[in-house]
Amino acid sequence: MNMQDKGIRAWLRAEDVQSPTHAAIQNLWLTWCRFAENPLGVFGLGIVLLLVFAAIFVPYLAPYSPFDQNLQAALHPPGGEYLLGTDELGRDILSRILWGSRITLSIIVIVSIIVAPIGLLVGCFAGYYGGWLDTVLMRITELFLSFPSLILALAFVAALGPNLQNAIIAIALTQWPPIARLARAESLSLRQRDHILAVKLMGASNLRIVLSHIVPLCIPSVVVRITLNMAGIILTAAGLGFLGLGAQPPTPEWGAMVSTGRRFMIDSWWVVTMPGLSILIVSLAFNLAGDALRDALDPRQE
Amino acid sequence: MTPPLLSVRDLRISFNSLSGPFDAVRGVSFDLGREKLGIVGESGSGKSMTGRAIMRLTPHAATVHAERLQLGDLNLLNAPEKTMEHIRGKRIGLIMQDPKFSLNPVVSVGEQVAEAYRIHTKGSAAEARSKAVAMLDAVRIRDPERVYRMYPHEMSGGMGQRIMIAMMLVSEPEILIADEATSALDVTVRLEILNLLDEMVSKRGLGLIFISHDLNLVRHFCDRVLIMYRGHVVEELKAGDLDQAAHPYTRGLLEAMPRIHAPRRRLPVLKRDPTW
Amino acid sequence: MTHTTVTNAPAPRKRLSRKRYSKFGKTLISVATTLFLLVVLTFVIGRLMPIDPVTAVVGPDADRATYLKVQQELGLDQPILQQFGIFLSRLFQGDFGTTLLTGRPVMDDIARVFPATIELATVAIFLGAGIGIPLGVYAAVNRGRFADHAVRLVALLGHSTPIFWIGMMGLMLFYANLGWVGGSGRVDIYYEGLTPDITGFLLIDALLEGDMDVFWSAVSHIILPASVLAYASIAYISRITRSFMLEQLNQEYIIAARAKGVSARGVIWRHAFKNIRVQLVTIVALSYGGLLEGAVLVETVFGWPGFGQYLTNALVIGDMNVVVACTLIIGCLFIALNLISDLLYKFLDPRIK
Numbered sequence: 002m003n004m005q006d007k008g009i010r011a012w013l014r015a016e017d018v019q020s021p022t023h024a025a026i027q028n029l030w031l032t033w034c035r036f037a038e039n040p041l042g043v044f045g046l047g048i049v050l051l052l053v054f055a056a057i058f059v060p061y062l063a064p065y066s067p068f069d070q071n072l073q074a075a076l077h078p079p080g081g082e083y084l085l086g087t088d089e090l091g092r093d094i095l096s097r098i099l100w101g102s103r104i105t106l107s108i109i110v111i112v113s114i115i116v117a118p119i120g121l122l123v124g125c126f127a128g129y130y131g132g133w134l135d136t137v138l139m140r141i142t143e144l145f146l147s148f149p150s151l152i153l154a155l156a157f158v159a160a161l162g163p164n165l166q167n168a169i170i171a172i173a174l175t176q177w178p179p180i181a182r183l184a185r186a187e188s189l190s191l192r193q194r195d196h197i198l199a200v201k202l203m204g205a206s207n208l209r210i211v212l213s214h215i216v217p218l219c220i221p222s223v224v225v226r227i228t229l230n231m232a233g234i235i236l237t238a239a240g241l242g243f244l245g246l247g248a249q250p251p252t253p254e255w256g257a258m259v260s261t262g263r264r265f266m267i268d269s270w271w272v273v274t275m276p277g278l279s280i281l282i283v284s285l286a287f288n289l290a291g292d293a294l295r296d297a298l299d300p301r302q303e
Numbered sequence: 304m305t306p307p308l309l310s311v312r313d314l315r316i317s318f319n320s321l322s323g324p325f326d327a328v329r330g331v332s333f334d335l336g337r338e339k340l341g342i343v344g345e346s347g348s349g350k351s352m353t354g355r356a357i358m359r360l361t362p363h364a365a366t367v368h369a370e371r372l373q374l375g376d377l378n379l380l381n382a383p384e385k386t387m388e389h390i391r392g393k394r395i396g397l398i399m400q401d402p403k404f405s406l407n408p409v410v411s412v413g414e415q416v417a418e419a420y421r422i423h424t425k426g427s428a429a430e431a432r433s434k435a436v437a438m439l440d441a442v443r444i445r446d447p448e449r450v451y452r453m454y455p456h457e458m459s460g461g462m463g464q465r466i467m468i469a470m471m472l473v474s475e476p477e478i479l480i481a482d483e484a485t486s487a488l489d490v491t492v493r494l495e496i497l498n499l500l501d502e503m504v505s506k507r508g509l510g511l512i513f514i515s516h517d518l519n520l521v522r523h524f525c526d527r528v529l530i531m532y533r534g535h536v537v538e539e540l541k542a543g544d545l546d547q548a549a550h551p552y553t554r555g556l557l558e559a560m561p562r563i564h565a566p567r568r569r570l571p572v573l574k575r576d577p578t579w
Numbered sequence: 580m581t582h583t584t585v586t587n588a589p590a591p592r593k594r595l596s597r598k599r600y601s602k603f604g605k606t607l608i609s610v611a612t613t614l615f616l617l618v619v620l621t622f623v624i625g626r627l628m629p630i631d632p633v634t635a636v637v638g639p640d641a642d643r644a645t646y647l648k649v650q651q652e653l654g655l656d657q658p659i660l661q662q663f664g665i666f667l668s669r670l671f672q673g674d675f676g677t678t679l680l681t682g683r684p685v686m687d688d689i690a691r692v693f694p695a696t697i698e699l700a701t702v703a704i705f706l707g708a709g710i711g712i713p714l715g716v717y718a719a720v721n722r723g724r725f726a727d728h729a730v731r732l733v734a735l736l737g738h739s740t741p742i743f744w745i746g747m748m749g750l751m752l753f754y755a756n757l758g759w760v761g762g763s764g765r766v767d768i769y770y771e772g773l774t775p776d777i778t779g780f781l782l783i784d785a786l787l788e789g790d791m792d793v794f795w796s797a798v799s800h801i802i803l804p805a806s807v808l809a810y811a812s813i814a815y816i817s818r819i820t821r822s823f824m825l826e827q828l829n830q831e832y833i834i835a836a837r838a839k840g841v842s843a844r845g846v847i848w849r850h851a852f853k854n855i856r857v858q859l860v861t862i863v864a865l866s867y868g869g870l871l872e873g874a875v876l877v878e879t880v881f882g883w884p885g886f887g888q889y890l891t892n893a894l895v896i897g898d899m900n901v902v903v904a905c906t907l908i909i910g911c912l913f914i915a916l917n918l919i920s921d922l923l924y925k926f927l928d929p930r931i932k
Binding site: 143150158244246267285 | 612613616617620621624625627735736738739740741742743744745747748750751755868869871872875876879890891893894895897899902903905906909910913914917
């Protein structure tokens with residue numbers, strides 16, 4: 002070890018750990034180091050952070066309001082005062098994309114917030130308790146799993162009515178089963194572990210074991226899985242928007258922008274290309290970051 | 304003196320691991336004639352790697368150097384891959400440890416033996432098939448026609464090893480390398496397989512390199528023994544002379560073996576000196 | 580020492596068939612339960628509408644009597660369990676109700692549009708597997724080198740691209756700009772309706788009639804949407820193939836094969852690939868299901884008169900009979916695909932025989 006390791010670096014690399022928190026933080030640091038070795042992953046993370054930044058500071062970043070129509074400047078090609086061009090109603094596409102990032106981000110965040118706890122709880126309870134609870138829960142999960150997520154989401158949105166809120170609910174409904182299945186697999190192997198048996202011998206109730214012990218141990222793989230699924234969520238949301246089943250116009254949702262731009266596609270390629278590229282880039286970023294995260298958390302020889 | 308079948312001088316194999324280069328084999332030298340040569344060592348002594356290196360089957364990450372690696376008149380060190388493909392099976396054969404894993408699970412065993420024949424000899428499929436059946440018979444498998452059609456998972460370990468031997472001998476190589484060939488077998492089956500190997504080797508005049516961790520087994524089966532420790536040969540002697548071994552490691556191995564005719568209260572623990 | 584001959588392997592077991600039948604029975608029950616739950620789910624979806632379905636038919640200004648009459652006609656005045664029973668019984672008769680748009684039975688419409696989607700998906704799966712599998716093998720064999728990274732990048736892009744957008748880009752480039760392929764629809768407009776509907780698969784029907792003009796027009800129209808559809812499955816299939824191949828190439832029998840003198844190519848295809856063939860078949864079967872999902876979007880972009888377009892049109896106007904019927908059919912298809920791939924796996928793998 003370097004003799005001149007200063008304060009924080011020394012603390013992070015120390016062999017002797019002073020507390021569970023110290024160990025946890027060291028683990029996080031090591032994971033970050035492994036993650037950072039992957040340039041594509043860092044690139045992906047950078048774009049994700051850019052997305053978050055854009056979504057938060059969009060009022061200061063966007064040159065125009067997303068709803069301002071200027072029919073004289075309709076279908077203006079990229080360049081000049083309209084960096085990415087304008088659509089058929091003269092609205093600046095760059096501003097609409099930036100405002101649309103808020104929608105994309107909120108979809109991702111809300112879906113993840115809904116899906117993670119439900120998936121975790123269903124999976125962990127099913128895996129730990131086993132028996133009829135497992136059978137019932139898994140039957141339901143498999144039912145949703147055996148469905149293509151887009152079609153199921155379509156059906157739900159059609160039934161509930163096309164708006165952003167229902168789209169989010171519909172997507173969440175199709176995304177919790179893979180998480181539940183993953184959590185169940187993890188808890189099935191975890192419940193054999195010695196330290197779980199030890200806690201049981203100490204008299205912990207089953208409920209306590211599941212909630213305080215099994216669930217926290219499943220969290221890392223669930224986080225990775227959600228990150229990997231995010232690209233899929235973005236694509237599904239864009240698909241719903243494209244079919245007119247997500248946020249309704251004039252809201253600048255990226256999929257809906259591609260859909261409305263279809264008519265002008267041949268002569269004004271930017272109306273369709275720009276929002277589509279945004280979807281592609283953000284999706285790609287999440288895929289890259291998710292892959293790198295999975296490799297960092299589980300360094301096998303792949 | 305007849306020239307050796309195989310000549311190895313200063314064989315070195317190293318791996319590039321995350322914490323720097325690791326030398327698995329550090330300067331191994333020996334000659335092989337028409338004899339049974341045993342290579343004995345613990346796991347990690349480099350004995351398996353030596354066997355693989357002779358056939359140029361070391362893993363991708365391994366770097367192989369040697370002063371000489373000569374098969375009769377052919378230099379194995381820089382022979383092109385096509386040449387090596389001709390040599391493998393035709394001049395050198397390799398018998399691996401566990402037939403459960405070393406046989407292709409989705410191809411019938413007879414087919415696998417026939418393939419070994421077909422690669423090196425031009426001929427019809429029927430010819431290869433009859434050759435394979437004949438070979439199965441030669442390794443003492445009863446009802447070879449029926450066994451031909453069986454799959455590896457349907458047979459016992461002993462039978463699987465016979466298949467392996469058949470597969471590697473069907474193209475009539477000069478040298479056979481047996482890498483822990485009996486280690487996965489029950490003791491009784493082990494003796495049968497050793498008998499079979501003995502018969503095959505002496506009948507065809509092959510050179511056999513028998514790699515094992517079992518010193519007792521090797522001393523009774525082989526003509527000459529090489530003791531390997533941490534990548535190099537610490538001692539080389541005739542199997543019959545083992546009791547007069549000089550090197551402390553070999554002596555340690557001999558002392559550590561339990562003896563049924565002269566029981567001791569405590570078996571001595573093997574000492575390992577990094578300078579060996 | 581004496582020689583002992585080897586004992587024979589045990590005679591082929593006939594008792595296995597009984598075990599197989601009970602396993603088959605278990606699978607059947609499991610499939611039946613999932614099917615039943617699927618029906619329940621679609622029923623629930625159909626009844627989820629916040630809009631009153633009666634009002635949707637009679638309009639908001641209808642008087643009480645008309646409302647009650649229509650409600651009775653639709654069977655919505657009865658308790659929910661009974662409604663479910665009627666739903667079930669109608670299902671068994673293949674009666675999905677009528678569409679809002681034309682009043683025709685939904686079943687007829689579906690029978691008409693389904694072959695178009697199957698044709699599209701089948702061409703796409705041939706492209707997807709035909710390109711994806713070799714790519715995966717290539718990547719595995721060249722692991723860590725440039726080729727491997729290139730293939731992984733292509734796969735990654737396939738996972739990240741919105742399929743409807745790439746379809747549009749493709750149309751713009753290959754149709755509008757370069758004129759290499761046909762535009763929307765299954766054939767050029769002046770060929771429409773010319774070929775009799777024997778199988779419903781235009782490519783086959785045109786060949787049967789010997790109508791080469793129509794055939795080539797159909798080819799030029801199907802190639803782009805099928806390629807776009809195939810793109811996502813290429814990503815998935817190549818990734819899985821690569822992973823399977825890597826797993827095999829690490830096995831002992833590969834070293835034994837090389838020790839026999841098998842060439843590198845022989846090792847890859849006659850040994851490693853042979854071991855993953857069965858798993859690949861199941862993967863391809865499952866991918867087929869994913870294609871049906873992508874078809875929904877692709878058909879809208881390309882104006883392909885198939886199942887997907889039928890569903891999306893119904894979604895826009897809120898035609899729940901159609902939505903329920905389509906959801907049910909796709910769900911059944913997926914369950915069937917899962918079952919088939921399971922059975923294929925068990926049937927083809929000699930280790931399980």
